[in-house]
Amino acid sequence: MKNAPVYFTIAQVRHNPVLRLGSYAPDIQDRMRKAGYPDFKKGIAMAFTLAPQLGDAPQTQPPVVEQVERLMFFSTDSTRGFIVEQNALSFHTTEYETFEALADEFMRGLAIVHECVTLAHSERIGLRYLDAVVPPGGETGLAEYLAPGVLGLSSRLPEDVTVSHSFSETHIQTAKCAVLARTIIQSGPLGFPMDLQPIGVKVADRFREINGVHAIVDTDASIEGRHPFNLELIKSQLQVLRDGVGIAFDATVTPIAVSAWNS
Numbered sequence: 383m384k385n386a387p388v389y390f391t392i393a394q395v396r397h398n399p400v401l402r403l404g405s406y407a408p409d410i411q412d413r414m415r416k417a418g419y420p421d422f423k424k425g426i427a428m429a430f431t432l433a434p435q436l437g438d439a440p441q442t443q444p445p446v447v448e449q450v451e452r453l454m455f456f457s458t459d460s461t462r463g464f465i466v467e468q469n470a471l472s473f474h475t476t477e478y479e480t481f482e483a484l485a486d487e488f489m490r491g492l493a494i495v496h497e498c499v500t501l502a503h504s505e506r507i508g509l510r511y512l513d514a515v516v517p518p519g520g521e522t523g524l525a526e527y528l529a530p531g532v533l534g535l536s537s538r539l540p541e542d543v544t545v546s547h548s549f550s551e552t553h554i555q556t557a558k559c560a561v562l563a564r565t566i567i568q569s570g571p572l573g574f575p576m577d578l579q580p581i582g583v584k585v586a587d588r589f590r591e592i593n594g595v596h597a598i599v600d601t602d603a604s605i606e607g608r609h610p611f612n613l614e615l616i617k618s619q620l621q622v623l624r625d626g627v628g629i630a631f632d633a634t635v636t637p638i639a640v641s642a643w644n645s
Contacts, residue, residue: 383643387513387599388478389572389589390580393488395616396470396506403451403468406498410453410466413494419455419464423582427452427467455491456582463582464491469505471495476583478511481624489617501611508604509623513631514572514589515597515639524567524597527639532565532597554630558622563630564600575600599634601627 400406404424411422427450456463462475473488495501517523525533534548548567554560566575572592574580578600603626605619 383640384645385643386478387515387643388511389514389585390474390476390512390574390583391478391484392472392474392508392510392578393484393620394470394472394506394508394510395492395504396508397504397611398502399469400499400501401468403453403466403499407453409498410495411455413498414455414464414491417490417494419457419462419491421456421458421460421463421582423454423456425452425454425581426450454582460582460584461586462487465581466495474580474583476580476585476589481621485617485620485624488620489613492616493613496611496613503608503611504616505608506604506606507616507619507623508602509620509627510578510600510602511627511631512574512578513599513601514592515599515635516592516594517639517642521569521595524595527636527642528565528597529634529636532634534567536567552630554626556626556629559603559605559619559626561626561630562602562604563634564598564602565634566598566600567595568598569595572596572598599631601630601634603627603630 407424414422450467453466454463455466461477462473465472465474471492473491475484478484515524515527517527519526521536532550534545534550536545536548539545546569550565552563554563564575570593572585572589575598603623605623609615
């Protein structure tokens with residue numbers, strides 16, 4: 383699309399744990415720097431693990447809090463970056479061009495990490511898109527851009543009633559992947575879903591200028607299952623996920639919207 387509504391994309395692979403991740407940081411950083419990601423930061427995230435209940439008697443087990451090390455690599459213009467964790471690699475970008483370009487760049491970073499730490503297996507592959515839907519007609523124009531099933535109650539409420547927030551969620555299971563399709567309609571600046579915040583990347587100017595009634599189409603596809611680590615298999619699974627995202631996205635938006643984004 384000439385004016386694609388994608389403002390944030392993330393691809394992720396979860397893999398076997400690498401507990402001594404910090405010891406590999408110099409090697410990973412040197413390769414990432416040469417690959418176009420010279421901005422390097424270390425971070426610590428907090429992870430909460432619920433302990434399993436043992437026995438028949440009810441027991442209150444406090445969650446176990448762990449510090450998880452992160453290695454973060456960003457491009458000079460802060461439009462894309464890799465986040466390397468003990469059991470996952472994520473690629474974030476706010477300058478989406480084509481799926482092929484996204485997949486190639488993600489695989490490039492994944493290959494770098496694999497060369498440095500020798501991963502044993504993959505456990506989950508994920509691909510998530512955030513699209514901003516802002517029709518010229520404002521709130522009334524959303525009905526032309528979005529399928530009726532994701533519009534909420536707005537069209538059925540009295541005119542003097544104001545809707546501040548609407549949320550729709552659909553779980554889809556295709557033959558090869560699972561897709562979680564959400565649509566959030568709200569008023570104000572463009573933001574992010576509560577469970578997802580950008581780390582180290584900046585949103586493009588044309589999206590940061592959004593301030594009014596708009597919809598966020600949040601499409602998250604995933605494949606779960608442990609497989610021996612294989613770059614070619616992961617790349618093929620990414621294509622399966624992109625097809626799943628397309629199925630959900632096409633069902634969410636209308637031909638009028640697609641035509642507008644192509645013009």
